[in-house]
Structures are given as structure tokens and as C-alpha cells.
Amino acid sequence: MPIIEVDNLRKEFKVYQHRKGFWGAIRNLASSQYSLIKAVDGISFGVDEGQMIGYVGPNGAGKSTTIKMLTGILVPTSGKINVAGLTPHKNRKENARRIGVVFGQRTQLWWDLPVIESFQLLRRIYRVSGENYSRNLDMFHDLLNIGDFINTPVRKLSLGQRMRCDLAAALLHDPPILYLDEPTIGLDVVAKQRIRTFLNNINQERKITIVLTTHDLADVEKLCRRMMIIDHGKIIYDGTVDEIKRRYGKNRRLVVDFARNYKHIHIPGSEIIRRNGHRIWLQFNRDHYSASQLISQIAEKYDIIDLTLEEPEIETIVAGIYEGKMEE
């Protein structure tokens, strides 16, 4: 049973020509000159309860616009959204109670106040009971280690610390759904890892449904079974992460270190894409040849020292899909 259902959702923006100054503003109000931008162009999908889904796409593809419509920030131009029985932009306040939102680029916390005071304010805003509040705080202490800086003003926190606090803030009222817009942007490897572990944990333990947009495909690979790719406002892929590798990542690479310097190397079924001294990079199609076939062919003809098989990286695949070069 899907907890989020989106049907033929569209969002068009009218971009007006901005004139400066007072009279310019008056003319802006009156003028009807604009260009129409289709940020989200008729998308449909469903997210099941407890699912963690990766929503990716290049800049300006419509990711954030989709999230903003799901959260009730933006009113769609047309189409239907149903989030746990509610239409977010029509029942904005009720919907807000059931969702947690983290915008990686922008904190939800009070910039100049100690973290704990932001939490207390949010507690009042969401009317969290004392019992749930302290239970959740304890959990965040354990899982996110926020105890060390809970009395520090938000503006003095590092980006990683701030993100952990933002996650805690978004989950304070036990929302069944969590939207994350670029939660790992700008973080170092350790901080990213910590956030991923936490997300995995709450998804597994608390069955929170998570929609995650990101530029870092490692996030998706490590966290989500399902991913959706949006480009130019349309969903161009919706399926498992493994499936995308199988479908689009047909070219594998074999890196071979030879014992001697061979002048002419020819291995049927593969193509040399790079050569550096004794080392060559071969590319081959996984449907036509298996790695073992290729290796035994090479070993028959040449003296080899070492072999490495490289799987296509999700980064490369998705970049290829964005550029429209990827073939099935």
C-alpha cells in the first residue's frame, strides 16, 4: 500500500521579466510577459510504506520542485498528490505534522540559538509530549552523538554537526515520512558515513519512509534499493539500483598488467581503451563475453602479472543517462 502517491504531477513556473525600481515593480504587476518553464512535467509514482527511495537528477531537473510539492511548500499546476491520505498543499498543516524535512543547503534551526533551544521550540510547535521528546533526544544522543554540542549556537557548528542536528530536529515529532533534500552535500567522508548509518538505522528500526534527493550516487547505492531519475521534469528511470547497472552498465573493464612489453595486442571481443606501458585497459560487453572467457584468452597468448576487473560505476552510468548517451 503506497504511502505517497503521485499522479501526473506538473509544475509550471512563469518567469516574468523583472524590471527594477518602483515603476518597474508596478509594470511587473501589470505586465503579462513571461516565459513558461515546465519544472515538473507530468510525473507519476508511488512510494510504499517503509521504503527508502533515491531521487536523483542533474541540477534543475525538477527534484527540489517535486519535494516542495510533496511537502506542501508549492502548489502544483496540475495533477494529484496523496501523502498518507492528505493532499499536502490543501492540508498543509496536517501534512506538516506527519512529515520531517531536511534541506541540506539550509538549516531549519534557529541560527543564533543553542541547538537545544531550537529543539524545545520545535517541541512546542509540533506539540510533542514530554515522554516522546526525551525518548527521542536520548536516541539522537546515541545514534548521532549530538550531546557534545547541544548547547552550542547553530552558527558555530560545523556542517556535519549541523546536519546531524537538522536530522534530529526533523524527527523530533516522530514523522512516518522523511524527505531529505541533499542531506550529505558538502560533507566529508566520515560525516557522510555517519549520516548514512543513521538513515539506514531509522529506516530499518522505525520503518520510516524516506525520500532522498542527492547528487552523491554513493548515497543511493548504499541506502536505497529503488531509485528514480528525473531529467527535464520527466522521470526517465524508476527501478532498482541493481537493475540500472544491469541495463545500462553492460560495458565492464579489465585492467591487465603484462610481464613484457607487447607491441601488438589483440584480444577478440574487447577493445583497448587505454594503454600505459605494461598496463592496458580493456572494455567488453558483459552479454557477449564473460570475464573468465576473456581472461583465459589473454593468458593463452601473453604473459600476465596481474588482473583487475572493474564494474561500471553508478556515477558513470547515471552521467551517461543524463547525457542521453547510454544505450540499453
Add this chain to the structure above:
Amino acid sequence: MYYLRMYYSLISAELCSQMQYKVSFILQFISNIFITFIDFLVILFLLNKFSHIKAWTLWEVGLLYGMTSVSFASAEMLGRGFHVFDKMIRMGTFDRLLIRPVGVFIQVLASEVEPRKLGRFLQGFTVMVISWYKLGIGFDIIKIVFLAAAVTSGMLFFGAILVAGAAICFWTVQGTELPNIITYGGVEVLSYPISIYKEWFRITLIFIIPLAFINYFPALYILDMPDPLGLPHFMRFIFPFVTIIVMLLAFRFWNYGVQHYQSTGS
């Protein structure tokens, strides 16, 4: 009750944030008092020089001036969230208000407060009290309640203009000067009795942008003065209704704007 508590929570957070920068806060407070004091001297000097304007004596004008000052300073102090609302749109912080289970109007109202404007408020209040004393009205409880109602109504009127001005930002993103023309301009214009202005301008102030109901008409009642413009007697009592209409219009416009909010990139 819920809204009051919400407002209280949010506004105390805002005040605490401001107190984080104690030195800046105190310096600005002092400079604000200093600036308004100079403002006050200028008015005193002008009024002393001209002792009366048309049929209006110095202290009658003082009452008009005090009433608008107090109304406007209160509106500016409490309605600052709307006054600087374009910043919220441009920085994208309005998004975070929309993901909370509280009405956005109250959140914007509680997002900013400007205690520094207290200086201006006190200055206007002082002029009002001195004028009241000099006019020999005395401790007339009905007139005092009437004055309080008029000043509150004036505050809400100016507040409504700030709200309407903020709503324009949903389309223009950048702030416009339009609300400032009405508020700052209005305060200047209302510092003198509107009967001194040309007819077309008076008509504008009474029927189109009815600023005259902020101080002129209520003051006529307090001063027991026949209207120099010869308008009917009931005009001096209808200010609450005028303010309610202006507020309703501003509020409708604001809600319409929220529906058209386009947010900013990413």
C-alpha cells in the same frame, strides 16, 4: 490562546537571538533614541515657529502627530516580519515556515520584532500626552478609551499595509517601495491636519487610501471640533470599521499570495 502561546514562543526565540549580539543591540537602541529625539526637536521647532496651522493650534497638531507616531511605531515594532518579508522570500527561509504545522501568517508575524523602535514609540507617546495636558482635556475616561482605540486601530491599519506590501513580494520577489510610500509617506502627511491639503489629495486620504481615519477623524471627536471639511458627524466614529475592511483586504491578498508562492531554486 494557542496562537498567543505560539507567538510568545517564537517571538522570545527571536528576542533571544537578538540578545546574542548585545553590543550591537544596545548601540542600535541608543542611536535610535538619539535619532528620534532630533526628529522631535525639529517638530517642536516647526510648531513653535508657526504656532498654528489653519484653524489648528500647536497642541492640536501635536495630538495628531503623536497619534500617528504611536500607531506607526507600534506597527513597525510588531509587524517587522512583514516589513522585511522580501528577505525571507529571497533567502528561501519562507520554505521552512511552510513545513511547520502552524499558520504562516503568525509565523511571519513572530519572525521579527524591532524593540529598537520603542524610542520612536516613546517619543510619539510623550508628544501625545503633553498635547493632551496642554489642551486641558483632563482625565476624561471615555476620551482616553477612545484615544486608545484610535491608536490601536491606527496600528492595525499600518500593519495591514505592511502585510499587503509583503504579499506583493510573492510575485516580485524583491521588495517594492509601494508600502513604504504609504506608511512613511502617510506618517509625514498625517503629521498635519488633512484639511490643509488640496481637495484631490484629501479625497484620496479619505476614500481611496483612507489614512485620515488613523488620526484626523478620531481627533475631531477628542477635540470636540466641528469638521473644517464639513463632513458628517458619524465619520469620526467609523474608524474601527474602516480598519477592519483594510485588514480583511490585506489578509485576503496575503492568502492569495501564499497560494502563488513560487519558492526559489533548490
